[in-house]
Amino acid sequence: MNVETITRPSxxxxxxxxxxxxxVEGELPPGTKIPERSLCERYGVSRTPMxxxxxxxAVDGLVYLEPNRGAWVSKVTVEELEQVFPVMGALEGLxxxxxxERITDEEIAEIRKIHEAMVKHYKGxxxxxxxxxNQAIHExxxxxxxxxxxxxxxxxxxARVRRARYMANMTDERWEQAVREHEDILExxxxxxxxxxxxILREHLKSKFKTVRDWLEVQEPDSLN
Amino acid sequence: MNVETITRPSxxxxxxxxxxxxxVEGELPPGTKIPERSLCERYGVSRTPMxxxxxxxAVDGLVYLEPNRGAWVSKVTVEELEQVFPVMGALEGLxxxxxxERITDEEIAEIRKIHEAMVKHYKGxxxxxxxxxNQAIHExxxxxxxxxxxxxxxxxxxARVRRARYMANMTDERWEQAVREHEDILExxxxxxxxxxxxILREHLKSKFKTVRDWLEVQEPDSLN
DNA sequence: ATATTTAATTTTGAATTCATAATTACGTCA
DNA sequence: TGACGTAATTATGAATTCAAAATTAAATAT
Numbered sequence: 001m002n003v004e005t006i007t008r009p010s011x012x013x014x015x016x017x018x019x020x021x022x023x024v025e026g027e028l029p030p031g032t033k034i035p036e037r038s039l040c041e042r043y044g045v046s047r048t049p050m051x052x053x054x055x056x057x058a059v060d061g062l063v064y065l066e067p068n069r070g071a072w073v074s075k076v077t078v079e080e081l082e083q084v085f086p087v088m089g090a091l092e093g094l095x096x097x098x099x100x101e102r103i104t105d106e107e108i109a110e111i112r113k114i115h116e117a118m119v120k121h122y123k124g125x126x127x128x129x130x131x132x133x134n135q136a137i138h139e140x141x142x143x144x145x146x147x148x149x150x151x152x153x154x155x156x157x158x159a160r161v162r163r164a165r166y167m168a169n170m171t172d173e174r175w176e177q178a179v180r181e182h183e184d185i186l187e188x189x190x191x192x193x194x195x196x197x198x199x200i201l202r203e204h205l206k207s208k209f210k211t212v213r214d215w216l217e218v219q220e221p222d223s224l225n
Numbered sequence: 226m227n228v229e230t231i232t233r234p235s236x237x238x239x240x241x242x243x244x245x246x247x248x249v250e251g252e253l254p255p256g257t258k259i260p261e262r263s264l265c266e267r268y269g270v271s272r273t274p275m276x277x278x279x280x281x282x283a284v285d286g287l288v289y290l291e292p293n294r295g296a297w298v299s300k301v302t303v304e305e306l307e308q309v310f311p312v313m314g315a316l317e318g319l320x321x322x323x324x325x326e327r328i329t330d331e332e333i334a335e336i337r338k339i340h341e342a343m344v345k346h347y348k349g350x351x352x353x354x355x356x357x358x359n360q361a362i363h364e365x366x367x368x369x370x371x372x373x374x375x376x377x378x379x380x381x382x383x384a385r386v387r388r389a390r391y392m393a394n395m396t397d398e399r400w401e402q403a404v405r406e407h408e409d410i411l412e413x414x415x416x417x418x419x420x421x422x423x424x425i426l427r428e429h430l431k432s433k434f435k436t437v438r439d440w441l442e443v444q445e446p447d448s449l450n
Numbered sequence: 451a452t453a454t455t456t457a458a459t460t461t462t463g464a465a466t467t468c469a470t471a472a473t474t475a476c477g478t479c480a
Numbered sequence: 481t482g483a484c485g486t487a488a489t490t491a492t493g494a495a496t497t498c499a500a501a502a503t504t505a506a507a508t509a510t
Contacts, residue, residue, distance in 0.1 A: 010292050010493065012280060036462075046495045048273065051463090052280045055237060059281050067235050068462060068501050083374040090319040094311060149308040153378055235463065261492075271465045272492090293471050293492060 011049035012056075018043065019053055023062045023073055024159045034063065034071040061160055076164045078216050084157050085209040091154045092138070092205060093198035096185075098145035100194035108190055111140045115186050122179050131167050137182070141189070161212065169215035177207060236274035237281075243268065244278055248287045248298055249384045259288065259296040286385055301389045303441050309382050310434040316379045317363070317430060318423035321410075323370035325419035333415055336365045340411050347404050356392050362407065366414070386437065394440035402432060 019039075022028045040050050054071050057063040064074040118133035138158075142151050170178070181204045188197035244264075247253045265275050279296050282288040289299040343358035363383075367376050395403070406429045413422035 012493090037460095047462090048494050048496090052277050055277050055281055056284050059284060070462065070502095080374075083372045086319060086323065086372065087316070087374050087378060090315040091312070094315040098311065147308045147311065149305075149312050149382070153312060157374070237463095262490095273464050273466090276493090295472095295492065 011045055012052035015043060015045065015049055015053040016056055019057060020060075020062065020159065023057070024162055026163065026165060028073045030073050030075040030163060032073040034073060036070070060156055062163075076160070076216065078213055081161065081164065081209065081212060081216070084160060085205055085212075088154065088157045088161065089202040089205045091150060091157070092142075092201045095138075095142050095145045095147075095150060095154065096189070096197035096201045097194040098147055098150070099141045100189065100192040100197055102146055103144040103189070103192070107140070107144050111137060111144075111189065112186060114140065115182060118182065119179060122175065127167055127170075134178075134182070137185070141185075164212050164216055166208075166212040166215035169218070170211055174207070174211055178204070181207065236270055237277035240268060240270065240274055240278040241281055244282060245285075245287065245384065248282070249387055251388065251390060253298045255298050255300040255388060257298040259298060261295070285381055287388075301385070301441065303438055306386065306389065306434065306437055306441070309385060310430055310437075313379065313382045313386065314427040314430045316375060316382070317367075317426045320363075320367050320370045320372075320375060320379060321414070321422035321426045322419040323372055323375070324366045325414065325417040325422055327371055328369040328414070328417070332365070332369050336362055336369075336414065337411060339365065340407060343407065344404060347400065352392055352395075359403075359407070362410070366410075389437050389441060391433075391437040391440040394443070395436055399432070399436055403429070406432065 019028075028034070034054070036047050036050055036054075040047055043050075054063055054065065058065045058071070062074060064072045066072075114133050114136050118130060118137065121130040121133060142154055145151075181200065184200050185197065185204065188200055244253075253259070259279070261272050261275055261279075265272055268275075279288055279290065283290045283296070287299060289297045291297075339358050339361050343355060343362065346355040346358060367379055370376075406425065409425050410422065410429065413425055
């Protein structure tokens, strides 16, 4: 009897991952037209699995489909993020609460380490590494919450937010504030104060939204769609 | 110039809606194998759009895909709902909070009406209509919250929960408690006490989960997948 | 030159086809 | 009878094909 069955993922799943990165990492910027044929050639697949992947990404909110007209990388608008951020706040708050209930001392120590690294990158003004470690902290809290449904939903929203390259817009003042908030996050986590952590995380997201909004209002003066 | 352009939705969207109903309404019960061919014949479409729809439903969590083996209506497990309910709680709590900020007196009056109807169905022990009006209240609060992202996510989870036909399992005691909780919901809403409403809604979901869990533990003694 | 039709081209939507994996049916042998 | 192996059948994954819609290019008129 075979226990260790090998299940090669189907093409559309593979494409899903790759397209998602392309979009989230900004290689395909918001508003870009996605012509099926050229993307298919790029990955050497036929249109069938490509179209399947695009349909999933459309439900995910990363792609915008117009019947008979094709697919675009969906834009990141202030109006959209105004709605996304409160939802993310609720989810990340829950993430903090659940994490405090379940997290082990070892996991906390691990997060503390990432936190210290993040502070180091802040002091060295290394924006890219700061962003990476920052994200790693939120991911670690999410992991500690140990809720797959929560993770999936949170990541889906986080991906959409990440496309706004707002980091470049962070003033020194806001950056400092973000780090301060992260100190509070660690503190609440180490004390396992779930409700407090939830509240801090929600507040943290609110100030993040301010940064993103300012950035978007510069980038996207008007424009429809 | 044509302003009123007609955009016929593509087949896969049409199928998406129909399949979703089939699954949520229980016509295709959890665990059912979904043979592509027969479903295609049922709707008179080819496999291409059907497969596109199935892939989307799989991301939604209503369908389970196994590579090279096909699609099944995903099962409703206690383990899954244990994760879904807290997330729903966070979302519905936010829904209550936002609703309290935005809701008009007229909208409140409308919800009060549905509430009265619900109480009437409770007294008449009309389970089906009770369930309908109950759901309508939560939908109305969600609508008042006026957040599309929130609505989408909430509905996706609610659909998965609805598939557990737990209502049949409601004891008189629990039913009474649910109605009592709904009285509190109305009260907090009319007083526009957002945080309180959020808390009540979360609690409300917790007791709902108890009912669902009891039902599932009878229905699904063990079983994998 | 600009606007407006009309034709050609391209792109998309969906059915069909083909290859491959999985399942079922059958036959053999202990 | 039942376990095992092999062939036949069926179902799925993905490429291809075909029809229809949209876009672009060309032609005509103003």
